[in-house]
Amino acid sequence: MTPNKNLLSGSTTLLVLSLLAQGDRYGYEMIAALDAKSDHTFALKEGTLYPILHTLEKDGAVRAYDKAAPSGKQRRYYHLTKKGETLLREQKEAWISFSQTVTAIVTEGAAPAFAL
Amino acid sequence: MTPNKNLLSGSTTLLVLSLLAQGDRYGYEMIAALDAKSDHTFALKEGTLYPILHTLEKDGAVRAYDKAAPSGKQRRYYHLTKKGETLLREQKEAWISFSQTVTAIVTEGAAPAFAL
DNA sequence: TTGACATACCTCGCCGCTCGATGTATCATG
DNA sequence: CATGATACATCGAGCGGCGAGGTATGTCAA
Numbered sequence: 001m002t003p004n005k006n007l008l009s010g011s012t013t014l015l016v017l018s019l020l021a022q023g024d025r026y027g028y029e030m031i032a033a034l035d036a037k038s039d040h041t042f043a044l045k046e047g048t049l050y051p052i053l054h055t056l057e058k059d060g061a062v063r064a065y066d067k068a069a070p071s072g073k074q075r076r077y078y079h080l081t082k083k084g085e086t087l088l089r090e091q092k093e094a095w096i097s098f099s100q101t102v103t104a105i106v107t108e109g110a111a112p113a114f115a116l
Numbered sequence: 117m118t119p120n121k122n123l124l125s126g127s128t129t130l131l132v133l134s135l136l137a138q139g140d141r142y143g144y145e146m147i148a149a150l151d152a153k154s155d156h157t158f159a160l161k162e163g164t165l166y167p168i169l170h171t172l173e174k175d176g177a178v179r180a181y182d183k184a185a186p187s188g189k190q191r192r193y194y195h196l197t198k199k200g201e202t203l204l205r206e207q208k209e210a211w212i213s214f215s216q217t218v219t220a221i222v223t224e225g226a227a228p229a230f231a232l
Numbered sequence: 233t234t235g236a237c238a239t240a241c242c243t244c245g246c247c248g249c250t251c252g253a254t255g256t257a258t259c260a261t262g
Numbered sequence: 263c264a265t266g267a268t269a270c271a272t273c274g275a276g277c278g279g280c281g282a283g284g285t286a287t288g289t290c291a292a
Contacts, residue, residue: 005251006277
């Protein structure tokens with residue numbers, strides 16, 4: 001019933017880019033990271049994340065490289081490129097602007113009892 | 117190129133409900149209202165709005181009634197029901213929570229130079 | 233009066249996004 | 263050596279938003 005699944009739509013790429021801005025990550029790790037950071041309120045699924053990563057790579061926003069974990073298990077890390085940083089900046093601005101506008105409309109008339 | 121179209125996904129119903137919370141409105145009016153309130157950054161399209169209104173009516177969240185404009189032109193007004201108010205409250209909470217979480221993740225590490 | 237334009241409502245099909253299901257491979261553990 | 267966690271990947275279904283198209287009425291100017 002929670003429309004989180006739906007709200008998520010459109011901000012997934014932004015979230016992925018934001019994660020990569022803090023350091024190289026591999027797919028499985030990003031899912032866990034987002035789950036933790038969002039207090040489990042939203043969880044990016046594998047079927048969503050991997051296609052996004054492939055698209056970002058194809059667009060030159062990220063670069064992928066393989067690296068073995070200490071365990072020996074192979075992992076595919078992603079690194080944010082200059083192009084990706086630009087994309088992140090754009091999407092971040094768009095999100096801030098959009099979310100503030102929606103919040104303003106939604107809380108209009110109501111007591112401004114939100115602390116942000 | 118602006119991903120606003122995509123960001124909008126999931127918050128459309130909330131926006132419609134929020135408008136109706138301030139008074140009865142008819143479809144065409146809501147589109148203009150949202151366009152104005154959002155400073156033209158996002159615009160709900162007719163092909164999006166009318167189906168939403170019909171669904172909300174079917175679900176009992178709004179009640180529709182016809183009323184002629186001073187000009188004589190017929191208009192279909194929508195009124196928020198108790199059920200709709202509850203729905204609005206739920207979606208509003210979900211939105212606030214979701215948007216704050218996304219903003220937190222996105223601005224993480226960056227200087228907190230946002231004034232709200 | 234007639235044609236163009238704005239208002240006002242509606243529906244249909246396409247497209248893009250997300251997810252569940254499913255598949256594969258490797259490593260740790262009992 | 264079987265089970266489960268890790269890790270990556272793909273595909274089809276389902277849904278939401280939009281563009282395109284249709285209908286009807288009112289206004290206004292030529």
